[in-house]
Amino acid sequence: MKAQKWHGHATVRAAALIGCTALVLSMTGTTAQAHTRDVTRQTLGADDGWGSYGTGTTGGAAADAAHVYTVTTWTQFKAALADGGTAPKIIKVKGTIDAVSEGCDAFAAPGYDFDAYLAKYSPQAWGLDTDLSAEPDDSPEGLRRASAANQDTAIKANIPANTTVIGVGKNAGFKGASLQIKAVDNVIVRNLAFESPLDCFPQWDPTDGTNGNWNSEYDTAVVYGSTHVWLDHNTFTDGSHPDGAAPTYFGMLYQQHDGELDIVRGADYVTASWNVFTEHDKTILIGNSDSESTAVGDRGHLKVTFHHNLFSGLVERAPRVRFGQVDSYNNHFVADEGYSYSFGIGKESQLVAEHNAFTLPDGISAAKTLKRWNVSPLTADDNYVNGTLTDLIAVHNAEIPAEALESGAGWTPTLRTKVDPAKAVPGIVDCGAGAGRLH
Structure with a gap:
């Protein structure tokens, strides 16, 4: 998917941006702005989504002077994360921090050669019946594994409990980094532009599908078994490496991206507000497996709220949901010709999708906004498609009866601040969402 696809919505976007400045200044009830003028110490407001449940989300608001850092390099960022424990x-x-500034070659294990990898594992030479898991360490696959391990260590950053990571000044963000919010409580990530990490060493799996497939690692951000997380006013994009510019090998896309945001392994009490998710394929995954061993830890958890986010130029998973009670309201979904679906209805999911707006181009039906992976009831009321009130479930069931959906998620969200009229959502969200728009 090429970055310029968004340009096809230029007229819609230009109209939505009229009066943006006045609108942003007038918005209320959407974040914790009233709590303090120092945005670096802002906390998630009361009743602002699942992240506000119980003890709420305060991040590093209580930090003393010794634990306030300004970083401009990846090394400084990792050092700040490690200092002071929890x-x-x-x-x-400050500025854009590149986690892969030395390039992919810096991670390559001695002897690794991509051409040798292609030669050995091509379908003509290797076939499509045997995966590469048993390949020895000195094989092209073994050297790829070693190279991938080097990248894994280098680009992942573990965010400790009670931490706020926030962009300051202009153009603050990360390129090629993977933030790991893993088994901790109370984290805030705000006002940052993320360019998705590029897997330098994707793995070829001959047994994945009929023709084999390239599989990649590294989500931009992962919330793994963590609680009380607030992601606000960030921008997530593939940036200078869109999938549409990627080559093909063995007749398959050389996929170097994974997800933009994964919330998995019993994570709980997450609010994602005023973010932009754009130009990506597999965007947000909530719950990573249908397996019973995973389900034991996910049932009763994965409670997530999405509000006032802009989802544009995406293929799928905005989000795809398993198990969780997910509340998605006041979001704007802008599709293009590469669109597959927005909401994925997965195993035992309890999705409430209300007061949202969809901007779909000619030829893409509102039936595609929902995709059923498993039979799980959902609530989808008061949603507008191209300015018209639309019953998403009814349209889906009429056009795709073989994958009929049931109405009624079985719960009613109460943790919401100001709910805007769905028809006004495109103008409000397009004006206010994303990095650099935090006031």
Whole structure:
């Protein structure tokens, strides 16, 4: 998917941006802006989504002066994360920090050669019946594994409990990094532009599908078994490496991206507000497996709220949901010709999707906004498609009766601040969402 596809909505976007400045200044009830003028110490407001449940989400708001950092390099960022353990900390990111500034070659294990990899594992030479898991360490696959391990260590950053990571100044963000919010409580990530990490060493799996497939690692951000997380006013994009520009090998796309945001392994109490998710394929995954061993830890968890986010130029998973009670309201979904679906209805999911707006181009039906992976009831009321009130479930069932959906998620969200009229959502969200728009 090429970055310029968004340009096809230029007229819609231009109209939505009229009066943006006045609109942003007038918005209320959407974040914790009233709590303090120092945005680096802002906390998630009361009743602002699942992240506000119980003890709420305060991040590093209580940090003392010794635990407030300003970082401009990847090394400084990792050092700040490691300093002070779980004491409250605020990390201010200034400028764009590149986690892969030396390029992919810096991670390559001695002897690794991509041409040799292609030669050995081509379908003509290797076939499509045997995966590569048993390949020895000195084989092309073994050297790829070693190279991938080097990248894994280099680009992942573990965010400790009681931490706020926030962009300051202009153009703050990360390129090629993977933030790991893993088994911790109380984290805030705000006002950052993320360019999705590029897997330098994707793995070829001959047994994946009929023709084999390239599989990649590294989500931009992962919430793994963590609680009380607030992601706000960030921008997630593939940036300078869109899938549409990727080559093909063995007749399959050389996929170097994974997800933009995964919330998995019993994670709970997450609010994602005023973010932009754009130009990506597999965008957001909530619950990573249908397996019973995973389900044991996910049932009763994965409670997530999405509000006032812009989802544009995506293929799928905005989000795809398993198990969780997910509340998605006041979001704007802008599709293009590469669109597959927005909401994925997965195993035992309890999705409430209300007061959202969809902008779909000619030729894409509102029936595609929902995709059924498993039979799980959902609530989908008061949603507008191209300015018209539309019953998404009814349209889906009429056009795709073999994958009929049931109405009624079985719960009613109560943790919401100001709910805007769905018809006004495109103008409000397009004006206010994303990095650089935090006031």
